[in-house]
Amino acid sequence: MSARIHPFHGGLVLDGRKALSTRTPPAPVPLPERLVVPLHQHIGAAAEPVVEPGQRVLKGEPIARAAGYVSAAVHAPASGTVVAVEAHPVPHPSGLSAPCVVIEPDGEERWHEGCRGTADWQALAPEALRARVRAAGIVGMGGAGFPTHVKLNPGPGRAIHTLVVNGAECEPYITCDDMLMRTRPQAVLEGARIMQRILGARRVLVGIEEDKPEALAALREAAGGAPDLEVRAVPVRYPSGGERQLIHLLTGLEVPSEGLPADIGVVCQNVGTAAAVRDAVVEGKPLVSRIVTVTGGGVAGPRNLEVPVGTPFSHVIAHAGGYTDEAARLIVGGPMMGFAVRSDAVPVTKTVNCLLVAAREEVEPARDPRPCVRCGACAEVCPARLLPQQLYWYARAKDFDRVQDYKLFDCIECGCCALVCPSQLPLVDYYRYAKSEIWALERERERAERARRRHEAHVARLERERAEREARSRARRRRATDREARQAAVAEALERARARRTVQAEGGHAEGDGAEDA
Amino acid sequence: MIPAVVVLAAIAAVAGALLGYAAVRFRVEGDPVVDQIESLLPQTQCGQCGYPGCRPYAEAIARGEADINRCVPGGEHTIRALADLLGREPKPLDPEVGEEKAPAVAVIDEELCIGCTKCIQACPVDAIVGAAKQMHTVIAEECTGCELCVPVCPVDCIHMEPVPVDLETWRWPYPGAAEAHA
Ligand code: SF4
Ligand code: SF4
Numbered sequence: 001m002s003a004r005i006h007p008f009h010g011g012l013v014l015d016g017r018k019a020l021s022t023r024t025p026p027a028p029v030p031l032p033e034r035l036v037v038p039l040h041q042h043i044g045a046a047a048e049p050v051v052e053p054g055q056r057v058l059k060g061e062p063i064a065r066a067a068g069y070v071s072a073a074v075h076a077p078a079s080g081t082v083v084a085v086e087a088h089p090v091p092h093p094s095g096l097s098a099p100c101v102v103i104e105p106d107g108e109e110r111w112h113e114g115c116r117g118t119a120d121w122q123a124l125a126p127e128a129l130r131a132r133v134r135a136a137g138i139v140g141m142g143g144a145g146f147p148t149h150v151k152l153n154p155g156p157g158r159a160i161h162t163l164v165v166n167g168a169e170c171e172p173y174i175t176c177d178d179m180l181m182r183t184r185p186q187a188v189l190e191g192a193r194i195m196q197r198i199l200g201a202r203r204v205l206v207g208i209e210e211d212k213p214e215a216l217a218a219l220r221e222a223a224g225g226a227p228d229l230e231v232r233a234v235p236v237r238y239p240s241g242g243e244r245q246l247i248h249l250l251t252g253l254e255v256p257s258e259g260l261p262a263d264i265g266v267v268c269q270n271v272g273t274a275a276a277v278r279d280a281v282v283e284g285k286p287l288v289s290r291i292v293t294v295t296g297g298g299v300a301g302p303r304n305l306e307v308p309v310g311t312p313f314s315h316v317i318a319h320a321g322g323y324t325d326e327a328a329r330l331i332v333g334g335p336m337m338g339f340a341v342r343s344d345a346v347p348v349t350k351t352v353n354c355l356l357v358a359a360r361e362e363v364e365p366a367r368d369p370r371p372c373v374r375c376g377a378c379a380e381v382c383p384a385r386l387l388p389q390q391l392y393w394y395a396r397a398k399d400f401d402r403v404q405d406y407k408l409f410d411c412i413e414c415g416c417c418a419l420v421c422p423s424q425l426p427l428v429d430y431y432r433y434a435k436s437e438i439w440a441l442e443r444e445r446e447r448a449e450r451a452r453r454r455h456e457a458h459v460a461r462l463e464r465e466r467a468e469r470e471a472r473s474r475a476r477r478r479r480a481t482d483r484e485a486r487q488a489a490v491a492e493a494l495e496r497a498r499a500r501r502t503v504q505a506e507g508g509h510a511e512g513d514g515a516e517d518a
Numbered sequence: 519m520i521p522a523v524v525v526l527a528a529i530a531a532v533a534g535a536l537l538g539y540a541a542v543r544f545r546v547e548g549d550p551v552v553d554q555i556e557s558l559l560p561q562t563q564c565g566q567c568g569y570p571g572c573r574p575y576a577e578a579i580a581r582g583e584a585d586i587n588r589c590v591p592g593g594e595h596t597i598r599a600l601a602d603l604l605g606r607e608p609k610p611l612d613p614e615v616g617e618e619k620a621p622a623v624a625v626i627d628e629e630l631c632i633g634c635t636k637c638i639q640a641c642p643v644d645a646i647v648g649a650a651k652q653m654h655t656v657i658a659e660e661c662t663g664c665e666l667c668v669p670v671c672p673v674d675c676i677h678m679e680p681v682p683v684d685l686e687t688w689r690w691p692y693p694g695a696a697e698a699h700a
Contacts, residue, residue, distance in 0.1 A: 040685060094688040369694075396693075398598070429693040436689040441595065443687070444560065451561035451662045454643035455571070461644065 006252035008245045010381040011237045012416050014172050014336070016211060021175045021295040025183050026304040028289075029319045031105045035077050035310030037063065038090045039099045041349040042139040043146045044070035049101055055082045060286050061112035063101045066134070072147045072350075073137040075286040076112070077308035078105035091313075091332050091346045093339040100347070103310065117284030126198045129281060133198070136280030137350075138287045142166060142177075142241070142270035143333060145351040148277065151269070152198045154262035163201040164250055164261075164268040165192045167208040167215060168234060168241035171334035174354040176291040177271050179304045181208070181215035184275055185222035189229070191274030194281050196228075199267055204229040205250045206271075211236045238336065239414040243268045245383050257410050272353070287350055294320035297359025298327030313344040313355055326359035335364070336415040367424040378417035378427065384410045388417035392427050395434035400441065403434050552580045558599045562591040563642035564664035566615050571642065579604075587611050591663065593618040622678040623661040624668065628653045630675035637667035637676060 040046035047064035051057060057076040064074040080103045087097040121129060134149035154160055165188070169177040181188055192204050206223075208216050210233040219231045234240050234249045244255045246268060253264045261268050269277075272290065279285045288309055294316055295302040301321025313330070317323065331338040333354055378388035386407055394403035411431050418427040556576035567588035569575040578584035579600070586600040587609050594611070601608035611618060626637070626646070631653040638646045638654060645661045648654030656667075658681075668676050681687075 090685070092685055092688075093690070094683075094685065096683065096685060096688060098685050398595075401602075426693050429690070432690040433692055440687070440689050447662075448559070448561040450660070451563070451643050452556075452572070454645070454660060455561060455563050458642055458644045 004252070005232070005234055005249055007235070007237075008240075008248045008383050009385050010383040010416060011239060011245070012381055012419065013236060014238045016172050016236070017295075018173065018175050018178065018211065020173070021293050021302040021304060022178060024303050026176075026179050026291045026306050028306040029308075029311060029316060031078055031107060031109075031308065032311050032315040033104070034083070034312075035080075035103045035105060035308060036088050036312065036347040037074060037077060037101045037103065037310035038088070038347065038349055039064045039074055039101065040090075041074065041145060041309070041351060042072040043144060044068070044072070044150075046099065047071060047074045047137075049085050049099070051082045051085070051101060053082055053084050056080070057082060057103065058110050058112040060115040060284075060288060062114075062286075063103075066137075066147075070147055070150055072139050073135065073286070074101070074309075075137055075288050076101075076103055077288040077310050078103065079108050079110045080105035089343060089346050091341055091349060091352055093341075095342055100310075111285075115284040115286065117280070117282045119282055121194055121281050122197070124281075126200065129194055129198050132281050133277055136276070136286040138273060138276045138280060139350050140270055141272035141276060141290060141350060141353065143337070143351055143353060145349075148269070148273055151267060152195060154199070154260075154267060158262045159265060160199040160262065160267050161202045161265040162251060162267075163192065163196050163199055163204045164247055164266055165204060165206040165271055165274055166241055166243070166246055166268055167206055167212075167219070167271040168246055169212070170209055170236075170238045170241040171336050171338075172238075173295050173356050174293050174334045175295070176293045176304055176353050178212045178215050179293075180275060180291055181212070181271055182218050185215075185218040187275040187278045188219065188271045189222050189274075190282065191276070191278035192229070192269075194277050195267075195269055195274065201267070202228065206231045207234050207240070207246045207250050208232070209234055209236050209240055238416070239383055239412065242383060242412050242414060244412070257407055290348070290350060290352070292316060292348055292352060293354040294357070295354065296327075296331075296357040297362050298324055298329075298357030299355075300324050307348045309350055310347045312347055313341075316348060316355060317344060317357065323357060324359065326361075327357050328360045328363050329358040331356040331358060335362075336419075337413060367426050369425050370423045372423055372425060375422060377420045377422065381416040381420050383414060383416065384412055386411055388427050391434075392425060392430050395430040398434075398437070400434060400438050404438065408434055408438075549577075549580065552576050554603060555579050555600065558592075558596055558603060559589055560592045560596065560662070562662040562664045564591060564662070564666060566590040568615070585609075585612065588615050590616045590618065591621075621681045622663045623658045623681055624656045624663070624665070624676050625658075625679045626654050626656055627675040627677070628655065630673050632673055634672060636670045636672065640666045640670045642666060 039049060045067040048067045049064045051063045057063060057080065059076055059079045061076045062073055063076050066073045082101060083104050084102040088100040090098045130149050130152050133152060138148040139145040140148060167177055167181055196204050206219060216231065216233055223229050223231050232250060239245055240249060243261060247253055247255060247261055247266050253266065255261050256263055276287050289306055291304050292307045293304050299317060299320050303320055305316060305319060307316055329340055330344055331340050332352055334356060338356060372389050374389060382388055390406045391403055391408055394406065408431060413428050413431060415428050421427060556573055559572040559576060561572050563571045565571060567575045569578055575584060579586060586606060587597050589596050598608045633648060633651040633653055635650050642664060643660055643662055645657045646654050646667065647657060665678060
C-alpha cells in the first residue's frame, strides 16, 4: 500500500530490545492462590463493590459497578469465593494501597451465565454495542485506562470519519500488542469493525511500526484487502504510538492543543482494546485478563503471558522463569514511560502491559543534574513541539501559571527531552510534579469555593436564627406586657367594683341595713 | 459651524448619560480588590491570621493593615498568589501565626460526645450534624480543618486527624526532594 506517511516532529530511534520476549506465543498463567482485584483500574471514579466477603462468584460476574459515566465495572477474573473487600497495595507510582476485592479461585473456571455474546453483532444498533462495551468494563489497554465506552461516544457535535487502531507499540521492550496481533489478528480486526460501527466511521487505519513484520503480515492477511480498512507500516521512531503522533503519521491531521482527536473527527484505540471489545461483544466475555510482557535482563525466561486481572506480579514473574541474580529494578510499563514499583506483591490490572525486570546494567544510572545550558536539544526531540527547557524552568520555580502558558498539559511525558538532555536534568519528573500540583490546586480551589458558600450559608443561618430569637423574645415581651395590661385591667375592674360596692354599702346604709347585714 | 458644535454637544450629552447609566447599572457589588484577595484564600475560616475569617483578613490586606503572609492553611502557595496579585515580593509564612501542617479533619469520639451542641455552634461551615443530647458527627467532606470546634468541646472528645492521601490526591514529589530526605 502506498499510502503516505506524515512524519511527526522530533522523536528518537531507540534500541527496541523486543526480540527478548517474542520467541513464544502468549501462554496462560495458572491461577494464583488469591486474586487481588483493584476497584480503580481506570481513569475516572473507582468502581463500587457489589459483593461481600464469603460470597461465591462465577468467572465474569460483576464484582463492582461503575460509579458514574466515566468509570468502569470490574468482574471476577475466576470463579471462587470473595474472601475480603479491603485495601491492598496497587501498581501505582505512589506505592499506595487502594480498595480491592480479594477472591480465592476454586479452579473450576465456571463462567457467569450473564456472559453471552453474539456473532451477529451487525444486527445490533451502535448504542446497544456501546452498552455491551461498557458493561464489559473495557478500558484503554495501551496504558492510560480511559473507559472505552466514553471514547466511543464523542457526542452529537463530533462526526467521526476515521478510527485509528494503534498497533505501533513504540516503547522498547514491550511486545504484548505485537504478540496479540500475530496470534489473534482476526479478533483485533473484528473488534475494530465493531468500534467502526459504533462510531459510524468511514474508514479504519491500523498503524504498526515496521519492525513487526509478522504482525503486519498477519493483519494484512486478515484484512483481505477490504477497501475501508488499511493496515499501514509506520517508521520505527519513538513515540509513534502516542495518540497524537500516530494520528499525524497516518492522516496528517494535527489534534489541536488541549483538544481531543474527536475534535478533528478521529478516535484512536489500542489493538488490545479492540480484541477486548470483540471478546465482549462476540463471546460475551468481560475484560478479566490480558496479555502481559514479562521481560528484561532480570527475568530468566522473558515472554508474554495471558494473565487474569488481580494476579500478583510475583506469580507472573515466577511463570517467566523467575528473577535472575541480575534483577535490580521492577518497572511497570517500559523504560521510557513506565514507573518503578518497590514490591512485587501488587496485582496485574487492566492497564498493566509490561513487567520490566531491569538488570543492573539496564537501569538508568543515577542522574547528576547540572544547570541547563540552553542547548535546545530537548526542543528538537519533543514530539509535542513544546519548549521543554521553559517548562522545566517554570515548573522548578513553581510558577504554575507560566508553565501552563507553555502548554504543560500537551506534554505526553514521553521522556525524549530528558533522554537527550546533556545536563541530565530529570525534566519529566518536573512536569509530573507540576501537573499533579496544578490538579491539587484545582481541587483546593473547588473545596475553598464550597467552604465559602457553606460559610455564607452558616452566617445567613446565624443571622436568621438571631432574628427568630429576637422575634420570639419580642413576642414574649409583648405577651408579658399584654399580661401586665390585662392584670392591670382586671385590678382596675376589681378596684372599680370595690369602689362601687363601698358606695352601694354606704347608700344601703342610708336606705336600709337589712340587705347588707343578711 | 454651529451645527457641528451642536452635534458634538449632543454626542457628549448622550455619552455622558450612557456613562452615568452604566455606572449605576453595572455597579460592582462589594469591593473588587477584596473579592480578588478573598478568592485566593482557602476559606478555612479558622481565624489563625488574627481576623475572624477569610473575608475580614482579605479586607485587612486590602486596607494595607495586614501582611500577606498570615494564612496558615493557605501556606506557601497562597502567599505566592497574593504576592502575584498585589505585585509584592512573596515572603515566608509569619512564624507568629503558626506553621504549615498537613491537611486534617475533625473527628468526634461518638462514645464520649454528650450532645451539648457547642461544636455545632462553633463550626463556621456547618460541617457538624447532630441534635441536642444526641451524639454529633463531622461531615469529613465539608470539614475545612479549622480546629475551631476542638477547644469548645467540654469533654474533649474532638481531635484532628490527617486526611489520608489516596490515588486521587497523591502528588508527585518535587524532584530532588525525595533524595534529599533519603
Ligand atoms: S516529555 Fe513532554 S516535553 Fe519532554 S519531549 Fe516528551 S512531550 Fe516534550
Ligand atoms: S536539553 Fe537540557 S540543557 Fe539542553 S536546553 Fe534542554 S533542558 Fe537545557
